[in-house]
Amino acid sequence: MWHRTRLTERLNLDWPIFSAPMTPFATPSLAAGVSNAGGIGGLGMTSFTPEECERRIAGFRQLSGRSLNANLLLWGPTGNLDGQYSEMRSRIADYYREEGLGDAPEPATNGSSVNPELLEVLMATKPEVVSFHWGLPDQDIVQALKGNGSMIVACATTVAEARQLEALGADAIIAQGLEAGGHRGTFTDVDATMQAGLFALLPQIVNACSVPIIAAGGVSNGRSIAAAMVLGAEAVWMGTAFLRSPEALVPDAHRLALRTAGDASTIVTRLVSGKPARVLPNKLTRELADVDGGPMPFPAQLSLVKPLEASEHGDLGQLYAGQGAALTRELPAEDLMAQLTEDADAHLRAMLA
Numbered sequence: 001m002w003h004r005t006r007l008t009e010r011l012n013l014d015w016p017i018f019s020a021p022m023t024p025f026a027t028p029s030l031a032a033g034v035s036n037a038g039g040i041g042g043l044g045m046t047s048f049t050p051e052e053c054e055r056r057i058a059g060f061r062q063l064s065g066r067s068l069n070a071n072l073l074l075w076g077p078t079g080n081l082d083g084q085y086s087e088m089r090s091r092i093a094d095y096y097r098e099e100g101l102g103d104a105p106e107p108a109t110n111g112s113s114v115n116p117e118l119l120e121v122l123m124a125t126k127p128e129v130v131s132f133h134w135g136l137p138d139q140d141i142v143q144a145l146k147g148n149g150s151m152i153v154a155c156a157t158t159v160a161e162a163r164q165l166e167a168l169g170a171d172a173i174i175a176q177g178l179e180a181g182g183h184r185g186t187f188t189d190v191d192a193t194m195q196a197g198l199f200a201l202l203p204q205i206v207n208a209c210s211v212p213i214i215a216a217g218g219v220s221n222g223r224s225i226a227a228a229m230v231l232g233a234e235a236v237w238m239g240t241a242f243l244r245s246p247e248a249l250v251p252d253a254h255r256l257a258l259r260t261a262g263d264a265s266t267i268v269t270r271l272v273s274g275k276p277a278r279v280l281p282n283k284l285t286r287e288l289a290d291v292d293g294g295p296m297p298f299p300a301q302l303s304l305v306k307p308l309e310a311s312e313h314g315d316l317g318q319l320y321a322g323q324g325a326a327l328t329r330e331l332p333a334e335d336l337m338a339q340l341t342e343d344a345d346a347h348l349r350a351m352l353a
């Protein structure tokens, strides 16, 4: 059966489908819907306190007795930004004034880490998967989580990154094609124009690694799930497709932009966060494109842009979306899972018949 793989066996899944953690859009109820339908739901931990992370995981466990993927973003500090990016800061400050948000705050310059309190939460709650975007944490953390029974999953955008993650102990690797919505997962600063689409990237990473490979980027319907499995994936990892589910915490302006997206609607830009991310363009990405000195590094740019999401006039949010947005549907997670699995199954059976 096409849907029995090393990942479905290890994680006790009916279907090799991960919903992407999509912090903070993916909620415990979205993740539980996916897991209850036989896939595995993802839940972001970044930007939440350890207590909030514990509550998010407990919320999931109340709604589902099945497997969970808890996710963390890893990044370094920006260094001192004093006196730099003055043009970007002043243009963003104009938006704060126009939107009645007061003075723009000082940008955040901190790095992220798996701090001891968060590690304690992860050790106590034992998510079946702990996944990382932008590399892996120190070996002692990787080994502690593995020893505690969590499977370690990390994201690669090139064969070299995949090899590196496998050598560092990843139990499975996400091959993230250029089609993917949200942040590019590169942790070696590969230029986005040189990153491959999933069709080219996936079989190369499958050939290069011996751990199971999970396909991400533009996987949006049953047909693309089938294609990814034929190309050697042992699961798919879908973000944008679940962004339209009612359980996702997505602002109305973002939902509308997703609903009206076409095949050539998205761009990769550093303007929304400081790291390259695929989004639907809006007033923010259009108007800030010509700013001298460009965007601040992550998370400084994000920390100034994020509050604008709540702006009364809209169009200043971060409209993350993948290239498959036009194929997505507005369905509750469990219904979407039923449709995706039925369609993928039908395509693969027809091909094998």
Ligand SMILES: Cc1cc2nc3c(=O)[nH]c(=O)nc-3n(C[C@H](O)[C@H](O)[C@H](O)COP(=O)(O)O)c2cc1C
Pocket (backbone or CB within 6 Å): 020, 021, 022, 023, 024, 025, 044, 071, 072, 073, 132, 133, 155, 176, 179, 180, 181, 182, 183, 216, 217, 218, 219, 237, 238, 239, 240, 241, 243, 320, 321, 322, 323, 324
């Ligand atoms: C709205 C949104 C938020 C995301 N947030 C995260 C995140 O918190 N952690 C993570 O590992 N990946 C995140 N991603 C990237 C996804 O894990 C994944 O690579 C991507 O969604 C796959 O492409 P697709 O959107 O075309 O399905 C996000 C993607 C989107 C669309």
